[in-house]
Amino acid sequence: MTDTKNQSQSYHHGNLTRVLIDTALEIISEQGTKDLSLRKIAKRAGVSHAAPYRHFKDKNAILGAVARQGFDMMLRQTEKRIAKSKGNELDHFAISGLSYINFAVNYPAHYRVMFGTRAENSYFSDELKPESIPVFKLLRDIIMVCQEKGLLKTGDPQEMALAAWSIVHGFAMLRIDHHLPDQGMDEKKLRELQRSVVLTLYSGLRPE
Amino acid sequence: MTDTKNQSQSYHHGNLTRVLIDTALEIISEQGTKDLSLRKIAKRAGVSHAAPYRHFKDKNAILGAVARQGFDMMLRQTEKRIAKSKGNELDHFAISGLSYINFAVNYPAHYRVMFGTRAENSYFSDELKPESIPVFKLLRDIIMVCQEKGLLKTGDPQEMALAAWSIVHGFAMLRIDHHLPDQGMDEKKLRELQRSVVLTLYSGLRPE
DNA sequence: AAAATAATGTTGACAGTGTAAACATTATTT
DNA sequence: AAATAATGTTTACACTGTCAACATTATTTT
Structure with a gap:
């Protein structure tokens, strides 16, 4: 030894x-x-x-390991940001979304491996199914807490988590794959845009 | 001749x-x-x-041609759906988003080529920049009309188009790459989900 | 119409890829 | 010390994108 x-x-x-x-x-x-x-x-x-x-086993197995590590990092970063925040649960909800995008922007390569095409990349094991990924459980939990406190409208939390996820995933993908109109957008402008987009759409999840 | x-x-x-x-x-x-x-x-x-x-010129050039054809098809399908609808402009807005997702679901391979990673796929010419793609101009125009009629809240239409786009792109990507939780979701359930997600989030764009 | 040229298609080559089999070495267990 | 398992190397194969040299056919020019 x-x-x-x-x-x-x-x-x-x-x-x-x-x-x-x-x-x-x-x-x-x-x-x-x-x-x-x-x-x-x-x-x-x-x-x-x-x-x-x-x-x-093969090349895909390495990518699988990379993806797993990525989800780990994402979870830790999100939890850290939430812990640092002094806001209420609704703020946590917003933070989780923005933090998600930030991760994608900071580690685009990582992110792309994590969200590659399941059918084409055999490294996606059951372990990497969305239901079993802690970050998504976290998101859903936050939503449920917000609902209990009347900060978000009622409805299937799983479905609402999915809605929230769609926005941030969509924006993140467009951003890192450079599909955003880039007429004079510097880094700062992009972050404002990102914030604005997420908050605007999240407001569709608020109580009537 | x-x-x-x-x-x-x-x-x-x-x-x-x-x-x-x-x-x-x-x-x-x-x-x-x-x-x-x-x-x-x-x-x-x-x-x-x-x-x-x-x-x-090379393999990428073929993919570029595929992408261009995809954007054409997407535009035609969306225009057709809108023309068939009897609703007002706000309905057109919703239709454009749902039609977008439908295209992605019906032609996933096409869609992936259209939205691949710009940095990694050199087939993305200026012609394929989002600003110059008719489908996005259409979306922005619809939003502007809705704003004039007070059906959507005020704000930079480009930014709002981007927000709307983020949702549908995000959902579409998650869907076709099979990153949606799939606990007992058949085709019908998925379409309901899709409709619900888009409409819920679009409601964040309505006037206060 | 004949000759020259451009457009298009084929063959062969090259470096790079993922992966498997045979072999070599080193650590661990017996 | 011997046996075995774990790890690493070499060689080989089929496949990839791309280029250069060559062949053929259509178009243009004379």
């Missing part, structure tokens, strides 16, 4: 699993999802091009 | 350009965007693997 407090030095390479995921993310961030190749990952990690197969 | 009423029989093959686009769409519909290869297209079109290069 050697070095239990730090298992970064295991077997031959030194837990390649972790390194491969991180390297994949690096490359995705630099060159996009499309140019990600197993061989590039392996080369940058300093191993032969077939080494990753001892740690992942 | 031969056969002016039908130019399907030109040069060697018979306007390959058109055939290649259609074949690309066929394959995308059957096997997804990810498995689309130039060589498959060429083979199915009955030409050699390099023939497409006489008609398109």
Whole structure:
């Protein structure tokens, strides 16, 4: 038993699993999802091009790991923002949406892997189904609390969560894929826009 | 000058350009965007693997043509639905959004090509910039008319169009990429959900 | 009509891809 | 110390996008 407090030095390479995921993310961030190749990952990690197969079933399995890590990060960031806020539950609702978009904007590569096409990307296991992802449970819970306090209108919370989710996902996607009209929009203007869009539409969920 | 009423029989093959686009769409519909290869297209079109290069600069150019055709279809379908409706302008607004989602659901492969990642897919020319796409002009115009008649609240129509767009794009994307919680949702339930989500959120755009 | 040219299609090549099999090495267990 | 499992490498294969060289056919020019 050697070095239990730090298992970064295991077997031959030194837990390649972790390194491969991180390297994949690096490359995705630099060159996009499309140019990600197993061989590039392996080369940058300093191993032969077939080494990753001892740690992942195939290329998709690495992307799955990246997606899982992304959902983790998203959850932590959202929880942190909510904890820092001094507002009421309705504010938490707004924060969760804005935080969601912020994550997408800050980690677009990550986000795209997380929300790729299920049918085309076999890395989407059951574990990555929306129902079982903590961030969405969080969103739904917030909505339920708001409903109890009369801050949001009544209705199926699952459905309302879905509505809220549609907005932020839609805006985030349009934003990171550069499908927004960009006539003289700097960073600041975009953030205002984002805030305005989300709040406007969320107001459709308020009590009559 | 031969056969002016039908130019399907030109040069060697018979306007390959058109055939290649259609074949690309066929394959995308059957096997997804990810498995689309130039060589498959060429083979199915009955030409050699390099023939497409006489008609398109590269693979992305074909996807660009597919995207353009998609925007055309989307526009025509939306206009048709609006023309058929007997409601007022506010109804037209709702219809445009629902029609948008319907297009995405009916032609998911097409839709994904139309809204791929700009940075990663070089087929996005200026011509495909959102500002210059007729469907979005249509949406904005409808909003402006609604505002004049007091059916929607005041505010920058471009921004409101963007808000409306975010919802439908978000819902459409989640739907076609199968990121919706699917606990016992059949086709009918999904359409209700879709209607409910859009109308609920659009109500955030109504006058105070 | 014949010759020249442009348009279109084919073949062969190249580097890059994912993945599997055979082999090599090192750590762990017996 | 021997046996075994875990990990890494090499080689190979079929497939990809793209280019260059060549072949054929249509169009234009003479």
